[in-house]
Amino acid sequence: MADLKIVGISKSFSPVPAVKDLYLDIASGEFVVLLGPSGAGKTTTLRLVAGLEQPDAGQIWINGRDVTQVAPALRDVTFVFQQYSLYPHLSVYDNLAFPLRSPLRKTSEDDIRTKVTAIARMLRMEDKLNNPATKLSGGQMQRVAIGRALVRNPALYLMDEPLSSLDAKLRDDLRLELKRIQQDTGATMLYVTHDQIEALTLATRIGVLDHGDLVQLGTPQQVYEDPATVAVASRLGSPRINLLPRAALPHLAVPDSVATIGVRPEHVLVTDDRSDGGQAFALIQRVERLSDQYLLHLRLQGSEHTLIASVHPGQAGHPGNKVHFHISHSLCFDANGQRVRH
């Protein structure tokens, strides 16, 4: 296991800058997730670390060694791609064993058997070892692809949306498994995704990228509860944060520079009774029932603005009902989308 230092790397695919002067320190055993929309520079960053792209400026250090000019195969990193790339003519066992049989490594067949068996057990695929790779389901193939990365025990794992091609259900299961495997092995992980749930649940720290810039870096709690910009606030959380112009919530006392007020749905408290702390009126337009979450779509009294409140089943009410609401916590942003703390 090793640490990774990214020192001021830039990369542009002229004329578009993909990554701009990025600094990132990842400690040994850390699980860092780069989160951002398509085109934010996440995959480019990963490819730069792997050596699949050369930076225009800056350095990459793995375990105290400057590897910027080192060939990908000699960097001691493994890469898991979005689309599993298995050898279709080989069995699961041989696919898992393949990286160990590389002439660069020279592992004995006994050692290979021990390692492959251990990984297969971890992936819960012991009974599939002799299956041809083509006889597996998509989820099983992706598990083998992840297994092939894990079997080598490299300094650093790089994963580019490894779960995004899977069924929703499998994605949930494999996400938990990946976290468990990472915790059990103490691997250092740099992981790229556009899925905020993956970022929140997997990461020890999340780096939010936007147009090649690292906008914020912090623990999941820090990024969710204390976002630096409107973009970060709306990227994390489901249902999404409500963003309202300041004038829509005149009863909130906020500094003059504030242009936008963000309110997470769980911080809109709905009451029937004003004495219960209700601050303003709203009309229930729609009640959305999402398994255990009930979302009230509220229209603010005397305006066209709407607000989504997440409530317990007992508080749901009906469309057309007039309710009071109270905002227990809000986040303020200026006209440029930067956070205003007060």
Add this chain to the structure above:
Amino acid sequence: MAEIRVHQLHKAFADFTAVKDSSFTVKNGEFFCLLGPSGCGKTTTLRMIAGLELPTSGQIFLGDEDVTFKRASARDIAFVFQMFALYPHMTVRQNIAFPLVSQGLPRTEINRRVTQATATLQITALLDSSVSGLTSGDRQRVALGRAIVRQPLAFMMDEPLGALDAEFRELMCGELRALHDRLGATTVYVTHDQREAMSMADKIAIMNQGVVEQFGAPQDIYERPASVFVADFMGAPSMNFITLSAALTKGATTVKMGETSLQLPAVRDDISERPLLYGIRPEHVKLSDNAPFRAQVTGVEYLGNCQIVTLRTPAGGTLRAKLDVRVKALRDDQVGLTFDSSQVSLFDATSGRALSTARDDIAVSTSQNRGAIHG
């Protein structure tokens, strides 16, 4: 606009049965989801309704007409695929107009309908742009435009959002449902994502290995799953299952599990000694210091507005609890658990089918006011 009725639909490919005796009715104007894992037969069912695949046996009615063996082009159905197949060299206007041009409609009618469709989708400003420069969301809107411009009796959508970013998918879900409500057309929508189905559908048919396991309103399916498969598939994280073996008499509200006993809604029938699964959703599990049901915390997942705590029971099972973020739980903590017993489901472990309890009465009453709430 039309009702779609599927009767005993069956499809076999050589020795593989893709769809087994499926029957369901999609009411006029409903948003209907075919939901299930890959290979469950949902896309094959959709393709049979659209006429892209012929059934081995069974019937399909569109309105009052039996269309089972009618050609796809004669069915008056519009299909929206996962990969938006647009003509890259054409503008947005040309792409949307294409189905009408090939039908040979008069030019004024084509212009009128294209204008109307783009206004509905709020992409009027893009009319004369080339589709190759569009964002994935706008491309998806153009693909939808090409479907709605035909003013078909029904829309068939095969994972139309599958290729989009997670964040954008959520936005498009809302947009698609709003579009459906504006057009009032019957929609059949295929997805493997239960969140999408829960948030959009009026009715869901959840399929597994070619069989419709349950058909109903989303919340009813969630609250009153008919089988272990459905209970496990709906909801993230999945329902917890505790394995036990017991005989219960009609009206029983507890079941023994080793030293402790678990509460459950009164069972409706006598149940002879057999393996059972006690099902409880993560949001109905609470931590309580002194509760006799003990477990060890093995993982904590932070989700911003809640946390998912994974627990190991002394019997070696895994449970998940969905808790408020303010609840303190750390890896390796020993904790007690309580369950909201009114929300428990009971299954026959061998057949996988749900056993009838007093909970069914509650679920029925909530389903009755669903229309009012959703409307």
